Amino acid sequence: xxxxxxxxxxxxxxxxxxxxxxxxxxxxxxxxxxxxxxxxxxxxxxxxxxxxxxxxxxxxxxxxxxxxxxxxxxxxxxxxxxxxxxxxxxxxxxxxxxxxxxxxxxxxxxxxxxxxxxxxxxxxxxxxxxxxxxxxxxxxxxxxxxxxxxxxxxxxxxxxxxxxxxxxxxxxxxxxxxxxxxxxxxxxxxxxxxxxxxxxxxxxxxxxxxxxxxxxxxxxxxxxxxxxxxxxxxxxxxxxxxxxxxxxxxxxxxxxxxxxxxxxxxxxxxxxxxxxxxxxxxxxxxxxxxxxxxxxxxxxxxxxxxxxxxxxxxxxxxxxxxxxxxxxxxxxxxxxxxxxxxxxxxxxxxxxxxxxxxxxxxxxxxxxxxxxxxxxxxxxxxxxxxxxxxxxxxxxxxxxxxxxxxxxxxxxxxxxxxxxxxxxxxxxxxxxxxxxxxxxxxxxxxxxxxxxxxxxxxxxxxxxxxxxxxxxx
Numbered sequence: 001x002x003x004x005x006x007x008x009x010x011x012x013x014x015x016x017x018x019x020x021x022x023x024x025x026x027x028x029x030x031x032x033x034x035x036x037x038x039x040x041x042x043x044x045x046x047x048x049x050x051x052x053x054x055x056x057x058x059x060x061x062x063x064x065x066x067x068x069x070x071x072x073x074x075x076x077x078x079x080x081x082x083x084x085x086x087x088x089x090x091x092x093x094x095x096x097x098x099x100x101x102x103x104x105x106x107x108x109x110x111x112x113x114x115x116x117x118x119x120x121x122x123x124x125x126x127x128x129x130x131x132x133x134x135x136x137x138x139x140x141x142x143x144x145x146x147x148x149x150x151x152x153x154x155x156x157x158x159x160x161x162x163x164x165x166x167x168x169x170x171x172x173x174x175x176x177x178x179x180x181x182x183x184x185x186x187x188x189x190x191x192x193x194x195x196x197x198x199x200x201x202x203x204x205x206x207x208x209x210x211x212x213x214x215x216x217x218x219x220x221x222x223x224x225x226x227x228x229x230x231x232x233x234x235x236x237x238x239x240x241x242x243x244x245x246x247x248x249x250x251x252x253x254x255x256x257x258x259x260x261x262x263x264x265x266x267x268x269x270x271x272x273x274x275x276x277x278x279x280x281x282x283x284x285x286x287x288x289x290x291x292x293x294x295x296x297x298x299x300x301x302x303x304x305x306x307x308x309x310x311x312x313x314x315x316x317x318x319x320x321x322x323x324x325x326x327x328x329x330x331x332x333x334x335x336x337x338x339x340x341x342x343x344x345x346x347x348x349x350x351x352x353x354x355x356x357x358x359x360x361x362x363x364x365x366x367x368x369x370x371x372x373x374x375x376x377x378x379x380x381x382x383x384x385x386x387x388x389x390x391x392x393x394x395x396x397x398x399x400x401x402x403x404x405x406x407x408x409x410x411x412x413x414x415x416x417x418x419x420x421x422x423x424x425x426x427x428x429x430x431x432x433x434x435x436x437x438x439x440x441x442x443x444x445x446x447x448x449x450x451x452x453x454x455x456x457x458x459x460x461x462x463x464x465x466x467x468x469x470x471x472x473x
Contacts (some may be wrong), residue, residue, distance in 0.1 A: 032084065032106070033469035038153045039194050039217070041466035042102050043079025046072060047086060057090020064118050065095040073098035080151065084468055085109045085159065093119020095459040096180065097146035097154075104468060105159025105198065113143050113184075113204070114164045121180050126188075126211065126261030126299060128239060128270035130358045133205070133231070134172060134181030136318075137328055139180035141210070149190040158222070160199045161185075167230055168204035181205035181231075191215045199224070205231045206224050208273035211238040212272060213380045215458060221248045229253035234284075236260055239272035244458045245279045255317075256284035261329065264362040267299025268309060274300070276456045278358050279307040286315045292336070296322035296354040298368065299329040306452060310339040317349040318380070321370060324354045325392060334373045335451045341380035347407055348375065352422065370397035373425070376449040381408035386432060391422030393465030400425025400438065401449035407432060 021284040032047075046068060047053075053064040073079035080100030087108035094114065094201055097103065105111070114120070120140040125131050132139045143163065153176050161184055168181045186212045187193050196219040200207045207223050210216045218235055225232035234250035237243045238260040250256040261267060261274045284291040291312040294302050312318055321331055341347060350370070370391070386407045391397040402425055409417060409432065420435035427438045428445040441448065 013415045019429055023215050025194065032086065033467070034056070034157065035465055036155060036157070036197070037102065037463040038082065038102060038466045039192060039461060040100070040151055040153070040156065040462065041464050042082040042100070044072065044075040044081040045084065045468055045470060046081070047084045047470055048090065049321065055086065055362060057091055057269045058087030058174040058422070059091060060093070060114060060116070060119065062089045062093040062095060062114065065092055068094065069098055069101070073099065076100045081260050082468060084470065085111070088142055092143070094121055094141040094143055094145055096148045097149060097152055098148050100151045101152040101205065102466070103144070105156030106157055107157035109156065109159040111143070115167045116165060117202040120182055122321045128272065128471045129297065130263060130266035134180040137179050137302055142183040142186035146183045147189050148188045149187065151192045152187065152190065153194040153200070154185060155194065155196045155197050158197055158199055160201060162201040163203040165202040165204045165225065165229060170393050174228055183207065183209045185209065186211065188212050193217070198222070201225070203232050206233045206236050210240060210243065210325065212240070214241040216240055216459065217243045217458060218242040218243070218245045219247055221250060223250040225252045226284070227251065227253050234418070237274055237277055239270070240274050240277070242276045242456060243278070243457045244456070245282065247281045250285045250287040253288065254286065255290050256286050257282065258293040259305060259349045260295070260297045261300030261302055263297040263358045265328050265366070266358060268366060270300055272300045273303060275303045276458075277305045278456055278459065279305070279310070283311045283313070284315055285313050288316055290317045290320035290349070291315050292319050294331050294334065295322045296327070296356060296434065298323055298331055299327050301329045302331045303333045305334045307336045308338050308451075310336070312339070312341040315341070316344070317346040318344060318378070319375065320349040320351070321373070322354045323370065324352065324356070326362035326364055326366050327368045328363065330369035332369060332372045335449050336375050337377045339378040341378070341383070342407070343382040344380055345382050345384045346386070346388050347383055347461060348387040348389060348402070349383045350389045350391065350397055350399070350423070352390050352395070355435060356407045367392060367395040371396070371399045373451040374451065375401070375405065376403045376447065378405040378452065380406070382410045383407050383413065384410055385414045386417040387419070387434070389420045389423045393422055394424040396424050397454045398424045401427070402430055402434065402438065403428040403449045404446050405430045
């Protein structure tokens with residue numbers, strides 16, 4: 001009997017040990033699973049760690065990103081793929097994306113831009129610019145780059161991309177850079193692009209730059225850079241069609257949103273406008289630049305831009321149009337409504353003498369067309385000057401309409417709140433009283449400034465609920 005009891009006890013101990021090890025094994029496995037909204041979901045998944053990624057903030061992951069994306073590109077025609085970046089600090093240089101692809105950053109994932117110049121390939125200047133913005137030679141590839149792509153999503157649970165820009169800003173100020181600084185995200189010659197739910201910090205230069213592309217959604221992006229950092233524009237749609245920017249919060253050293261389409265003779269020759277752009281629920285802080293800028297590189301044309309429910313705080317100007325003799329092109333059919341501004345230098349600013357040419361070969365007879373500019377339903381307080389509107393001699397800015405706008409001036413405001421030259425237009429229900437070149441049409445015209453009621457095509461895109469699940473030791 002004692003032998004039987006001993007056998008039973010041993011058997012129970014073995015079973016208990018096996019169960020314990022199994023429980024410990026299950027505890028040791030980490031499960032990453034989540035859902036997110038995207039234009040398209042993916043059939044195949046991988047983690048950066050599958051390709052040797054090390055999230056210690058010191059080890060370069062440039063090769064890991066390249067290997068992962070090269071591997072996943074085989075699934076472009078087989079349901080697409082998604083690459084998961086887990087929690088950690090992932091040092092990397094520039095890397096390129098593939099089509100039918102999602103890059104997803106965990107909420108505690110931080111991409112750290114490398115300060116090793118060898119990890120930043122040099123590219124030719126953009127054809128619509130003719131030269132780099134910082135230097136006449138080429139430009140460094142962006143941290144996250146893609147060209148000739150379709151159906152790409154860059155998203156996360158508010159994961160972070162840190163450009164570690166101080167290194168670049170210092171070299172820029174010292175004149176030590178041979179090429180133009182990199183951007184954080186640049187997608188060119190592509191379509192069906194989603195950039196959402198991320199935090200972007202300290203970009204070397206511009207943050208988000210879709211160029212020569214269409215069908216673009218930028219949503220839920222937080223952008224932060226020191227207010228004195230050079231050229232850290234927030235979001236710059238450039239020669240793009242059918243773009244939506246929504247629910248973004250931006251603190252930067254330059255324009256929060258800058259709409260562009262090429263520079264002087266290069267932009268005129270390339271001839272690709274930015275059109276069908278909607279901007280909604282943007283919050284901007286930029287003491288030395290604009291909330292929304294149109295130009296100055298607008299030589300390919302800018303048209304049908306709609307902005308609504310915009311908040312600007314301690315920002316130089318609300319809406320600014322920047323152009324010059326030699327730009328050519330046009331800025332037309334611009335619509336802005338429901339804008340709230342606190343502590344501004346100017347509410348409205350139009351500049352026809354911006355200068356800053358690509359080279360000396362611009363055409364002095366290439367005059368820009370500025371017309372159909374509509375601003376309505378705005379409130380501002382603590383403003384130094386209501387408006388500075390300066391057209392071009394012999395080429396006035398036309399069809400300006402401003403209605404239902406109340407501007408509270410600062411205690412030390414300029415004595416003349418409006419300055420206007422070479423402009424034509426009307427106003428209604430605007431305070432303080434505008435300049436004589438914008439005559440008041442009376443209270444019955446208070447809603448006379450246009451704002452199109454119909455949606456643009458990107459508004460009709462339906463999101464899908466996508467998922468990711470992966471367990472590992």
